[in-house]
Amino acid sequence: xxxxxxxxxxxxxxxxxxDTGSYGAYRVSKFRGWNVRETHCSSGVQPSFLKHxxxxxxxxxxxxxNNNRFLVNAAAEQPLESEPKNVLNSAKDALDAFYRFxxxxxxxxxxxxxxxxxxxxxxxxxxxxxLFFAGMLEAVVAALLMNIYIVGLNQLYDIDIDKVxxxxxxxxxxxxxxxxxxxxxxxxxxxxxxxxWIVGSWPLFWALFISFILGTAYSIDVPLLRWKxxxxxxxxxxxxxxxVIVQLAFFLHMQTHVxxxxxxxxxPLIFATAFMSFFSVVIALFKDIPDIDGxxxxxxxxxxxRLGQKRVFWICIALLEIAYTVALLVGASSGFLWSKVxxxxxxxxxxxxxxxxxxxxxxx
Numbered sequence: 096x097x098x099x100x101x102x103x104x105x106x107x108x109x110x111x112x113x114d115t116g117s118y119g120a121y122r123v124s125k126f127r128g129w130n131v132r133e134t135h136c137s138s139g140v141q142p143s144f145l146k147h148x149x150x151x152x153x154x155x156x157x158x159x160x161n162n163n164r165f166l167v168n169a170a171a172e173q174p175l176e177s178e179p180k181n182v183l184n185s186a187k188d189a190l191d192a193f194y195r196f197x198x199x200x201x202x203x204x205x206x207x208x209x210x211x212x213x214x215x216x217x218x219x220x221x222x223x224x225x226l227f228f229a230g231m232l233e234a235v236v237a238a239l240l241m242n243i244y245i246v247g248l249n250q251l252y253d254i255d256i257d258k259v260x261x262x263x264x265x266x267x268x269x270x271x272x273x274x275x276x277x278x279x280x281x282x283x284x285x286x287x288x289x290x291x292w293i294v295g296s297w298p299l300f301w302a303l304f305i306s307f308i309l310g311t312a313y314s315i316d317v318p319l320l321r322w323k324x325x326x327x328x329x330x331x332x333x334x335x336x337x338x339v340i341v342q343l344a345f346f347l348h349m350q351t352h353v354x355x356x357x358x359x360x361x362x363p364l365i366f367a368t369a370f371m372s373f374f375s376v377v378i379a380l381f382k383d384i385p386d387i388d389g390x391x392x393x394x395x396x397x398x399x400x401r402l403g404q405k406r407v408f409w410i411c412i413a414l415l416e417i418a419y420t421v422a423l424l425v426g427a428s429s430g431f432l433w434s435k436v437x438x439x440x441x442x443x444x445x446x447x448x449x450x451x452x453x454x455x456x457x458x459x
Contacts, residue, residue, distance in 0.1 A: 192265045192270045193265075193279075195264055195265055196246075196247060196264065196266070196276075196279070197242075197243050197246065197247075198246040201242055202242060202243070205235075205238050205242045205341070206235050206238075206239060208341045209231070209235050209238055209345050210231065210235065211367070212341060212342050212346050212349075212364075212367065213227075213231040213234065213346075213349045215361065215364050215367060216346055216350045216353075216354060222354065226353060227349075230296075230352065231349065231353075233290065233294045233296075234296075234299055234345050234348055234349070237287050237290045237299060237303055238287075238303070238306075238341075240286045240287035241283070241284070241287040241303050241306050241307060241310075243279075243280075243283045244283045244284040244287060244307070244310065245307075245311075245313075247276060247279055247283065248280050248311065248315065249313070249314040250264055250265075250266045250267070251266065251273065251277065251280065252315060252321070253314070256386075256393050258389075259388055259389035259392060260385070260386040260388065260390070261386075287307075288300075291303045294352075295352070296348045296351075296352035296353075297352075298344045298345070298347035298348040298351060299344070299345070299348040299352065301344060302340050302341070302344035302348070305336075305344075306336055306340060309335060309336055310332075310336070312332070313329065313332045323395060324394065324395055324396060326397050326398045326401065329397070330375075330376060333375050333376075333378055334372060334375040334376060337371060337374070337375040338368060338371040338372040338374070338375040339372075342364065342367055342368045342371055343368065346360075346364055366422075366425055369421075370418055370421070370422055373414050373415075373417060374415075374418060376414060377411045377414050380398055380399070380407050380410060380414075381407075381408075383397040383398065383399040383400075383407070384404050384407055384408060386399070387399045387400055387404055
């Protein structure tokens with residue numbers, strides 16, 4: 096009988112003693128849909144046995160012979176491997192998975208926050224120099240590396256929750272293994288600290304270190320930690336990073352390390368910190384609204400779980416109204432003409448846009 100084209104021929108050598116028979120033992124992994132056939136190579140006789148394997152188990156087959164080798168034909172009824180993917184498609188898939196793993200909305204928010212607070216350190220037009228842009232870039236890159244560590248660590252400890260709330264994330268969907276996630280998270284933490292150390296800015300390094308501590312305590316599931324389980328503590332973690340560390344530490348990085356000026360807290364910086372305090376509370380509350388199902392199942396006592404989605408939503412709207420109203424009042428009282436003009440325009444447009452948003456949300 097001829098050997099099929101797709102057959103896999105495995106030559107198994109078995110040691111035997113001369114002039115004596117011996118038992119040659121070999122192991123055959125049985126896969127569903129495979130026909131395993133044994134023949135004597137030297138005698139050319141018909142197969143001594145024909146076995147059809149139906150389970151993914153492993154067995155030992157013993158055969159008495161004087162021959163010194165066996166020929167085993169594994170005729171695969173189905174191809175062993177799928178055809179290799181196109182390299183370009185594989186690269187796109189890898190980039191897409193990492194894009195989702197990095198939680199791009201947090202990356203964008205972090206970058207914009209650092210750029211904004213860096214601009215607060217500018218006192219004159221000549222401050223816009225290559226030194227300024229280099230210092231700002233150092234801060235942005237180091238912070239983004241730490242940001243990916245924090246969101247990645249959270250995903251590692253939230254795999255089961257994310258299978259309910261965010262099944263599209265790479266760890267929850269199975270695109271990334273846990274080992275891959277650990278490697279990415281550890282690598283980005285090391286790179287972030289390494290860059291902070293090389294730059295030599297203590298405000299930047301301490302910003303990274305405190306973010307690392309709070310981000311780890313927020314997610315890691317060990318006694319006394321995993322602070323995300325407690326609504327108030329979780330909100331305080333987010334407020335500390337977004338409202339305090341990002342504003343003060345990165346401002347001091349630009350002020351003392353880049354511009355070599357003495358540390359000082361300007362009125363715009365104080366206002367930005369106060370505004371972001373309101374905004375950070377909104378972030379902490381809003382982010383849990385769509386996650387109520389998984390949080391309830393796995394015992395995460397968020398404000399949304401305790402108070403309900405609708406109530407938390409309107410609390411967030413009220414906080415945003417307060418924050419933007421105060422911002423408009425501060426802008427209107429500014430001594431700079433351009434600030435008053437911008438405030439006036441925003442004061443007209445914002446209530447109209449916000450009213451439309453509220454009506455739409457209420458109807459929904």
